[in-house]
Amino acid sequence: MKLLLAFVIGGLLCVIGQLFMDLTRSSITPAHVLVGFVTGGAILSALGLYQPLVDLAGAGATIPLSGFGHSLAQGAIRAVQSKGLLGAFAGGIEATAAGIGAAVVFGYAIAVVFNPRS
Amino acid sequence: MGSKVGQHTISFSQPPLLTAGATVVGPMEGQGPLGQTFDWILEDLLFGEQTWEKAESKMLQESAKLALKKRNLQSQDIDYFLAGDLLNQIISANYAARSLAIPFWGLFGACSTFVEAVLFGSILIDGGFAARVLVASSSHHNTAERQYRFPTEQGIQRPLSAQWTVTGSGALVLENTGEGPRVTMGTIGKVIDLGITDINNMGAAMAPAVADTLLTHFQDTGMNPDAYDLILTGDLGVIGGNAFRDLLAKRGYSLGDNYHDCGMLIYDLEKQDAHAGGSGCGCSAVVFSGLILRQLWEKQYRKILFAATGALMSATSIQQGESIPCIAHAAVIEFN
Amino acid sequence: MNLEQQRQQEMQKEYHVLVEQIKPKTRVLRNCILAFLVGGFICLIGQIFLQIYLGQGMGEREAAAATATTMVFLGAFLTGLGIYDVIGKYGGAGSIVPITGFANSIVAPAMEFKREGFVFGVGARLFTIAGPVLVYGFLISALIGIIFYLIR
Structure with missing residues (x-):
């Protein structure tokens, strides 16, 4: 059941991204979509609207980049509670450090080892 | 001279x-x-x-x-x-x-x-x-x-x-001597920009430029499209090609079966996933130097009008929101 | 001069209408269905990893981070193999929005600009798309933290 929910919710989030690309100006690129999802996810999360989606769909809500925004927002909020104002700057990055670190390390390794094919 | x-x-x-x-x-x-x-x-x-x-x-x-x-x-x-x-x-x-x-x-x-x-x-x-x-x-x-x-x-x-x-x-x-098709005339194009900004629709950006150059050519020479066995554009593709036809038709010149576009000729648009067709400096160069030159030698055509179109933007100008300025030059090539 | 500008604007408007008529309509429905299937499938795989990690006794936040890391690796690896751009051709946003797409956007430019050297090629290009994503992500997160600090 959880698997099905992850599939459906994750798929629907991607459909929102697709509509964003297909129905708006032609100058919308993947970079705009990614930035939009991260900021959108963070705002929804701060308003308390994203956590219910994560509870419902698990990876269906955390794997789309809006989930990255959610981690950033929640990290900042948690850190402000424990450390005060300094936490606002550190919290989001702390909470997402594993993912970003992995992205840089794997990204670098793959880019060095492989060559473009097409 | x-x-x-x-x-x-x-x-x-x-x-x-x-x-x-x-x-x-x-x-x-x-x-x-x-x-x-x-x-x-x-x-x-x-x-x-x-x-x-x-x-x-x-x-x-x-x-x-x-x-x-x-x-x-x-x-x-x-x-x-x-x-x-x-x-x-x-x-x-x-x-x-x-x-x-x-x-x-x-x-x-x-x-x-x-x-x-x-x-x-x-x-x-x-x-x-x-x-x-x-x-x-x-x-x-x-x-x-x-x-x-x-x-x-x-x-x-x-x-x-x-x-x-x-x-x-x-x-x-x-x-200057020898045998082969001859370049008899040329029409030099102006830079034309009708405000297209979409770099994924270059054909549409370039069509007005080639329409302008050919209209000038027809007016300057008193010719009309039927005077040529082949009118060949560089790389307008499907969308640009249709827009070009429409633009000429509006000015009273209708293109018949003698009109072709290198961008549409070079790929099998259905099977090769080329979408609207080919483009690039190499497109008109290889289609002309390959197929068309051979057909000229085989005397399939006696007189052709060859117009290549260029989109003159850069990645920087596009990111800065500029539209795409375009140009087209046309050459008349004859082989008698 | 004004009259000339006006005429030019009218011509532009007229031409835009013509181009819109000729341009093939974006197949929005087909694109959305594909985005749904591809994006859903990627999330499904993520969910499988999440449940495996949870089953190994990891905490919820830890398991989520491990899942994200795994998916980043898969996205990067498939890009290296030259498979991710094919998925992207059909999946559209379904392959961009998941974190695997973020990994793809890191590897693709870095790999392609390797010849420009390891500092300005790989190093700088890693962040062609990831850079803006991180910048705006960090900005919004700090902003949320500050607002939360002020209103709590």
């Missing part, structure tokens, strides 16, 4: 001859409907080089050498080498010229470069400044994509209006 006809058309008194042509293309172009007409089909996009940029320059160089070889000519027999491509500072042409050791005019007219070079070469010959000129232009799908759009491994969806940059280079030898 040649003379000027009407507003922007030139007529050559001793029309230069296109005595030889040569083409080098990538694998996808080789598998396309015109595969048979190319001299050299590469097995991969790297052409034995370390980078795609070097591969493109090598293609340009090899096509130029091949054209010379077909006429049994050496570098020192050529007065000028005229070439260009799409990359920043036309590096493909510059590096090819480095090893050819022929006095070099570097040209940039984006995808219109080939006709620009043919006309400029003809002016040099008809003006008595040269006896033999070598012209060439090239493009490479991967070098162009990453300069203008995205890295090739980026998982993106290409819009249906997008065109596929041709990997290929075409070269021609122009001479």
Whole structure:
């Protein structure tokens, strides 16, 4: 059941991204979509609207980049509670450090080892 | 000496001859409907080089050498080498010229470069400044994509209006004596911009430029589209081609079956996933130097109008929100 | 001059209408269905990893981070193999929005600009698309933290 929910919710989030690309100006690129999802996810999360989606769909809500925004927002909020104002700057990055670190390390390794094919 | 006809058309008194042509293309172009007409089909996009940029320059160089070889000519027999491509500072042409050791005019007219070079070469010959000129232009799908759009491994969806940059280079030898089709006239285009900003719809951006140039040509010469056995545009593709037809029709010139576009000829648009068709400096260069030159020699056409169109934006100007300025030059080529 | 500009604007408007008529309509429905299937499938795989990690006794936040890391690796690896751009051709946003798409956007430019060297090629290009994403992500997160600090 959880698997099905992850599939459906994750798929629907991607459909929102697709509509964003297909129905708006032609100058919308993947970079705009990614930035939009991260900021959108963070705002929804701060308003308390994203956590219910994560509870419902698990990876269906955390794997789309809006989930990255959610981690950033929640990290900042948690850190402000424990450390005060300094936490606002550190919290989001702390909470997402594993993912970003992995992205840089794997990204670098793959880019060095492989060559473009097409 | 040649003379000027009407507003922007030139007529050559001793029309230069296109005595030889040569083409080098990538694998996808080789598998396309015109595969048979190319001299050299590469097995991969790297052409034995370390980078795609070097591969493109090598293609340009090899096509130029091949054209010379077909006429049994050496570098020192050529007065000028005229070439260009799409990359920043036309590096493909510059590096090819480095090893050819022929006095070099570097040209940039984006995808219109080939006709620009043919006309400029003809002016040099008809003006008595040269006896033999070598012209060439090239493009490479991967070098162009990453300069203008995205890295090739980026998982993106290409819009249906997008065109596929041709990997290929075409070269021609122009001479003042010999046998072959002759460049009899040329119409030099103005830069036209009707405000299209979508780099995934280049054909639509370029159509008004070629419409403007051909209208000027028809007015200057008193000809109409039926006077030509073939009207060939460079790389308008499906959308640009239709827009071009519409624009001419509005001004009272209707194009018949004698109209073709290199961008639509070079690929099987359904099977090869090329969307709206081919584009790039190499597109008109290889279609003309391959198929069309052969058909001229076979006397399938006696008189053709060849107009190549170029989009003159850069990645920077697009990011700054500028629209796409375009240009088209047309050459009349006859073989009696 | 004004009259000329006006005429030019009218011509532009007229031409835009013409181009819109000719341009093939974006197949929005087909694109959305594909985005749904591809994006859903990627999330499904993520969910499988999440449940495996949870089953190994990891805490919820830890398991989520491990899942994200795994998916980043898969996205990067498939890009290296030259498979991710094919998925992207069909999946559209379905392959861009998941974190695997973020990994793809890191590897693709870095790999392609390797010839420009390891500092300005790989190093700088890693962040062509990831850079803006991180910049705006960090900005919004700090902003949320500050607002939360002020209103709590």
